[in-house]
Amino acid sequence: MKTMPKLAVWKFTSCDGCQLSLLDCEDELLLLAGQIDIAYFMEASSRQVDGPYDLSIVEGSITTADEAERIQKIRQQSHTLITIGACASSGGIQALRNFADVTEFTSLVYAHPEYIATLKTSSAISDHIRVDFVLQGCPINKAQLLEVISAYLNQRKPQIPAHSVCMECKLKGNICVMVAHGTPCMGPVTHAGCGAICPSYNRGCYGCYGPKENPNTASLSHWWQTELGSDNATLLENFRNMNAAAPAFATQSLTFIEKNHEEK
Amino acid sequence: MKVQNATSYILLSDKLNSLIHSLQQAGYQVIGPVIVDQTIIYDHINSADDLPQGWTDEQDKGRYRLKRRQDSAYFGFNVGPNSWKKYLQLPRRQVWNAQKTADGIHIEPVNSAITPLAFLGIRSCELHAIAIQDRVFLSGEYHNEDYKQRRQSIFTVAVNCTQAAATCFCTSMNTGPAVSLPCDLEITEIINDNEHYFLLRCGSEKGELILQQLPVTPATSEHHQQQKAAISQAEEQMSAGPRMFDSSDLQALLYRNYESPLWSDIAERCLSCANCTLVCPTCFCSSVEDTTDLSGDHAERWEQWDSCFTADFSYIHGGSVRPDTRSRYRQWMTHKLATWHEQFNTSGCVGCGRCVAWCPVGIDITEEVIRFQKADSS
Ligand code: SF4
Ligand code: SF4
Ligand code: SF4
Ligand code: SF4
Numbered sequence: 201m202k203t204m205p206k207l208a209v210w211k212f213t214s215c216d217g218c219q220l221s222l223l224d225c226e227d228e229l230l231l232l233a234g235q236i237d238i239a240y241f242m243e244a245s246s247r248q249v250d251g252p253y254d255l256s257i258v259e260g261s262i263t264t265a266d267e268a269e270r271i272q273k274i275r276q277q278s279h280t281l282i283t284i285g286a287c288a289s290s291g292g293i294q295a296l297r298n299f300a301d302v303t304e305f306t307s308l309v310y311a312h313p314e315y316i317a318t319l320k321t322s323s324a325i326s327d328h329i330r331v332d333f334v335l336q337g338c339p340i341n342k343a344q345l346l347e348v349i350s351a352y353l354n355q356r357k358p359q360i361p362a363h364s365v366c367m368e369c370k371l372k373g374n375i376c377v378m379v380a381h382g383t384p385c386m387g388p389v390t391h392a393g394c395g396a397i398c399p400s401y402n403r404g405c406y407g408c409y410g411p412k413e414n415p416n417t418a419s420l421s422h423w424w425q426t427e428l429g430s431d432n433a434t435l436l437e438n439f440r441n442m443n444a445a446a447p448a449f450a451t452q453s454l455t456f457i458e459k460n461h462e463e464k
Numbered sequence: 465m466k467v468q469n470a471t472s473y474i475l476l477s478d479k480l481n482s483l484i485h486s487l488q489q490a491g492y493q494v495i496g497p498v499i500v501d502q503t504i505i506y507d508h509i510n511s512a513d514d515l516p517q518g519w520t521d522e523q524d525k526g527r528y529r530l531k532r533r534q535d536s537a538y539f540g541f542n543v544g545p546n547s548w549k550k551y552l553q554l555p556r557r558q559v560w561n562a563q564k565t566a567d568g569i570h571i572e573p574v575n576s577a578i579t580p581l582a583f584l585g586i587r588s589c590e591l592h593a594i595a596i597q598d599r600v601f602l603s604g605e606y607h608n609e610d611y612k613q614r615r616q617s618i619f620t621v622a623v624n625c626t627q628a629a630a631t632c633f634c635t636s637m638n639t640g641p642a643v644s645l646p647c648d649l650e651i652t653e654i655i656n657d658n659e660h661y662f663l664l665r666c667g668s669e670k671g672e673l674i675l676q677q678l679p680v681t682p683a684t685s686e687h688h689q690q691q692k693a694a695i696s697q698a699e700e701q702m703s704a705g706p707r708m709f710d711s712s713d714l715q716a717l718l719y720r721n722y723e724s725p726l727w728s729d730i731a732e733r734c735l736s737c738a739n740c741t742l743v744c745p746t747c748f749c750s751s752v753e754d755t756t757d758l759s760g761d762h763a764e765r766w767e768q769w770d771s772c773f774t775a776d777f778s779y780i781h782g783g784s785v786r787p788d789t790r791s792r793y794r795q796w797m798t799h800k801l802a803t804w805h806e807q808f809n810t811s812g813c814v815g816c817g818r819c820v821a822w823c824p825v826g827i828d829i830t831e832e833v834i835r836f837q838k839a840d841s842s
Contacts, residue, residue, distance in 0.1 A: 228758065231757075231758050231759065232758055234759075235758050235759060346758065347755065349758065350755070350756055350757060350758050350760075351755075351756075353758060353760065354756045354760040356754075356756065359753045359754075359755055361774065361776055362774075362775060362776070363738060363771075363773075363774040363775070363776065364735070364736075364737040364738060366737040366738060366739050366742075366824070367737075367738050367742070367771070367774070370555070370738070370739065370742035370743070370769070371555045371556055371742075371768060371769060372555075373505075373546070373550065373555070375500065375501040375502070375503045375505070375545055376545065376739065376822060376824065378526075378824045379526055379527060379528050379545075379821060379822050379823075379824060380501065380502055380503050380528045380529070380545070381501075381502060382527075385824070387737070387824075388735040388737035388739075388824050388825075389735065389737075402501060413774075413775045414736055414775060414787070414788065414789060415735075416732075416733075416734065416735045416736065416789065418732075419732065419733045419734070419735055419825055420735055420824070420825065422825075423526070423824065423825040423826070427526065427527075427826070
């Protein structure tokens with residue numbers, strides 16, 4: 201019998217939602233357990249097998265000095281390492297701190313801010329170590345996670361296209377909410393993967409999956425403003441959410457802040 | 465009644481159901497315009513009640529709105545977000561299944577059952593688009609079997625356009641608004657102060673068989689005059705509009721301007737989102753995706769629409785050939801209007817205006833053509 205590869209699932213600063221998508225693969229979970237040795241997955245089992253690991257799946261962002269150290273050790277123990285979710289790929293919603301003063305809000309929120317040991321920024325895993333594959337999404341799509349794992353197990357390319365959500369919309373036969381209803385939609389700059397859920401329910405895309413490859417955030421923002429009547433606040437909200445620190449979105453959102461200052 | 469080819473007949477508007485019914489009786493599932501999510505798309509219809517009677521579309525670049533009409537026309541709109549392509553070149557379909565067994569890998573093609581479809585309300589530009597896809601998929605050495613099967617089983621009811629959307633430019637591309645390619649049945653909807661009727665003409669034996677069953681009467685010269693006037697109304701709307709241009713020299717124009725700075729200007733606006741190619745009735749690109757299950761014992765191949773606006777589309781060993789939007793838009797426009805001629809001996813654009821309306825940031829291929837023409841002549 202061939203020895204099964206060893207899988208570890210790691211958590212950093214995150215909500216656990218992406219790991220849950222793995223547990224959510226109810227039908228496939230048994231199949232998976234037959235193909236890979238789930239050696240470390242605290243969310244699912246207290247069994248802890250020591251490294252090295254063939255495949256590490258990392259959820260969450262780096263927000264403390266401790267985490268910055270721990271991720272290095274995990275990389276050293278992992279042959280292949282993939283990150284899952286918006287936190288791991290761009291810093292997550294907690295990266296909103298990157299645009300503000302952490303000392304200021306810890307002093308407002310906590311009775312004893314001196315107990316809080318945190319970094320000034322929340323950063324992507326790939327800012328710290330080499331990552332073999334990044335699976336975007338908040339939360340990730342479980343079918344995509346299975347696809348990445350299947351691809352790893354069978355040593356093939358994962359079919360995770362980096363194109364726009366618009367592609368998914370059109371393949372599904374959705375009606376474009378921007379063109380037909382005048383609803384602002386982040387789809388044209390957002391990475392596919394969710395299956396265009398929001399436009400399928402006649403809502404604009406929120407950009408949960410982060411930037412697509414080659415996104416033109418400036419042109420989309422300009423259209424929202426000039427043709428759809430969106431104000432700076434709406435634009436800011438859309439670019440500053442789960443993927444606020446993804447470079448394409450961060451750069452774009454800063455232009456709205458500058459504009460706000462100019463207007464004041 | 466016994467009908468004759470090339471002769472026109474009159475069907476009163478309240479008898480439109482007889483046409484739909486006869487098509488169903490002949491074994492076709494009828495596909496026609498219906499209202500979904502405030503747009504007119506193509507879908508299954510059961511009777512004339514499903515048609516968007518009394519509705520029209522108001523279109524501009526990056527904008528589409530459904531509007532009430534003053535009259536009760538059934539076909540008083542132009543083209544919407546869908547094209548018939550979705551029934552002939554399916555957006556996504558499985559090509560094969562493969563199974564690993566003790567004695568090797570077995571590949572099983574997936575052939576889905578094909579239902580004969582009747583397309584009710586094909587516009588002239590759309591007939592041209594289908595003819596263009598025919599050249600792509602059915603001529604030359606390699607054929608697309610799936611397309612072939614679907615294409616062979618359709619019944620075509622074409623409708624003459626008696627009005628044009630602001631985004632239409634078929635007159636510039638010589639594809640309309642009058643039906644100018646063969647179809648099984650050709651209809652024109654006429655509404656005036658006291659009448660609402662359809663002029664019908666058959667263009668094939670299949671069409672003749674259907675026409676024979678309908679409660680029609682021969683058309684008079686007056687009917688023909690009304691038809692002519694109605695179609696020229698569409699023509700005039702386009703001639704007077706901003707999207708008229710001379711398309712005779714587009715090939716040379718685009719080749720001359722391969723390094724024009726205008727491409728970078730478009731790239732500043734273009735999102736490379738691919739909507740234009742996916743709504744286009746002639747764009748034929750697809751990619752195949754091979755996947756395995758976790759065990760690796762079972763594999764599948766799926767074919768789905770793709771677009772020259774994605775990075776993966778031009779990915780070869782070492783990277784994407786067209787990494788930036790400038791090169792992608794240039795590929796799209798040059799293919800549509802220039803290289804298509806060399807490849808298939810026809811333009812790749814029929815002037816339907818879908819890419820203009822459904823571009824989320826209103827990039828207008830006609831406006832860009834005119835800008836190239838102006839820059840070129842100055
Ligand atoms: S609804 Fe949004 S995602 Fe869908 S095609 Fe329109 S802009 Fe793109
Ligand atoms: S390029 Fe645009 S106008 Fe021409 S056929 Fe395609 S969608 Fe229609
Ligand atoms: S324009 Fe692009 S998507 Fe359309 S047929 Fe040409 S290469 Fe394909
Ligand atoms: S021209 Fe418009 S629809 Fe086409 S890729 Fe660019 S932004 Fe998208």
